[in-house]
Amino acid sequence: MELLKERILKDGIVKPGNVLKVDSFLNHQMDIPFINELGKEFKRIFADAPINKILTIEASGIGIACIVAQYFNVPVVFAKKAQSLNLDGEMYTTKVESFTHKKVYDVILSKKYLGPEDHVLIIDDFLANGCALMGLIDIVKTSGAVLEGAGIVIEKGFQHGGDKLREQGIRVESLAIIDSMTNDSLTFRE
Amino acid sequence: MELLKERILKDGIVKPGNVLKVDSFLNHQMDIPFINELGKEFKRIFADAPINKILTIEASGIGIACIVAQYFNVPVVFAKKAQSLNLDGEMYTTKVESFTHKKVYDVILSKKYLGPEDHVLIIDDFLANGCALMGLIDIVKTSGAVLEGAGIVIEKGFQHGGDKLREQGIRVESLAIIDSMTNDSLTFRE
Numbered sequence: 001m002e003l004l005k006e007r008i009l010k011d012g013i014v015k016p017g018n019v020l021k022v023d024s025f026l027n028h029q030m031d032i033p034f035i036n037e038l039g040k041e042f043k044r045i046f047a048d049a050p051i052n053k054i055l056t057i058e059a060s061g062i063g064i065a066c067i068v069a070q071y072f073n074v075p076v077v078f079a080k081k082a083q084s085l086n087l088d089g090e091m092y093t094t095k096v097e098s099f100t101h102k103k104v105y106d107v108i109l110s111k112k113y114l115g116p117e118d119h120v121l122i123i124d125d126f127l128a129n130g131c132a133l134m135g136l137i138d139i140v141k142t143s144g145a146v147l148e149g150a151g152i153v154i155e156k157g158f159q160h161g162g163d164k165l166r167e168q169g170i171r172v173e174s175l176a177i178i179d180s181m182t183n184d185s186l187t188f189r190e
Numbered sequence: 191m192e193l194l195k196e197r198i199l200k201d202g203i204v205k206p207g208n209v210l211k212v213d214s215f216l217n218h219q220m221d222i223p224f225i226n227e228l229g230k231e232f233k234r235i236f237a238d239a240p241i242n243k244i245l246t247i248e249a250s251g252i253g254i255a256c257i258v259a260q261y262f263n264v265p266v267v268f269a270k271k272a273q274s275l276n277l278d279g280e281m282y283t284t285k286v287e288s289f290t291h292k293k294v295y296d297v298i299l300s301k302k303y304l305g306p307e308d309h310v311l312i313i314d315d316f317l318a319n320g321c322a323l324m325g326l327i328d329i330v331k332t333s334g335a336v337l338e339g340a341g342i343v344i345e346k347g348f349q350h351g352g353d354k355l356r357e358q359g360i361r362v363e364s365l366a367i368i369d370s371m372t373n374d375s376l377t378f379r380e
């Protein structure tokens with residue numbers, strides 16, 4: 001998506017440890033009209049899929065998922081990291097290793113909000129090694145829902161999580177795939 | 191707001207420990223058209239305020255803030271709980287005690303995204319004892335920004351956080367204020 005690539009080149013900052021900071025527009029400060037454009041693009045890409053629910057994971061996926069959901073006219077469900085006193089009853093659980101925070105989270109989702117009747121689009125801001133996405137896919141499979149695909153804003157292609165999932169037959173659609181990045185240059189996959 | 195009160199009476203579940211679960215429509219599964227109605231109502235209430243930024247706190251505030259922001263045509267900034275490797279540079283920090291999770295969080299916000307030029311509306315899903323809101327207000331004051339007010343979806347009036355802040359002259363507007371709740375009954379403030 002050209003608009004996104006241009007924005008990454010303009011406002012993204014590459015930091016040591018393969019970190020790409022896009023926190024001026026995507027995941028700390030959020031440019032809402034811009035994220036609406038991402039929503040329209042996801043709808044264009046997944047127009048053929050009978051999606052009735054969007055799944056994401058806290059925290060930075062939630063706002064993007066909510067904006068995107070408006071173009072599909074479906075509810076959002078977000079998986080939560082760690083146990084909360086407010087979540088009781090039966091839950092799907094899985095474990096996710098965070099690239100950013102270098103630790104393992106328990107991720108939970110109430111069984112009330114995902115089941116065999118659902119056709120799910122997963123939305124997230126980043127895909128790197130794919131751990132968060134694999135955790136969400138694990139939850140979708142356990143629930144008996146149909147996974148229609150994953151819509152990712154920025155994929156770090158050089159960390160290969162997306163490629164591994166595509167090889168397994170999962171539809172992963174990323175609006176920008178970065179194949180290499182340094183302080184001075186950033187190369188997108190064609 | 192009648193639509194919200196009706197929804198709380200229909201789908202809210204009171205749990206021991208003064209917990210009101212609204213996770214079927216507000217903070218786990220999210221009913222996006224419904225949250226759009228909340229956005230319109232906040233815009234109606236704060237129509238006179240020169241708001242140029244919406245501030246919230248992760249996680250469950252983010253999605254609501256993003257939908258609400260569309261009616262104000264302003265960006266969202268969300269404060270983050272605990273340290274993240276992706277957040278460097280200068281940050282505002284404060285501490286927040288969570289009623290739900292019974293622990294104290296460090297809350298951080300990049301100084302790049304809030305400053306004296308900003309007129310801030312704080313948006314959050316719940317207000318109980320007011321700790322999260324006081325943490326956000328502390329950040330706004332430190333930044334030199336003007337606090338235009340706080341827009342809360344559900345206030346637990348019987349925990350008095352909102353009343354304390356109103357006594358300090360802060361504009362706190364809640365779409366529903368619950369003055370008492372038990373398993374069998376739930377009373378809204380008029």
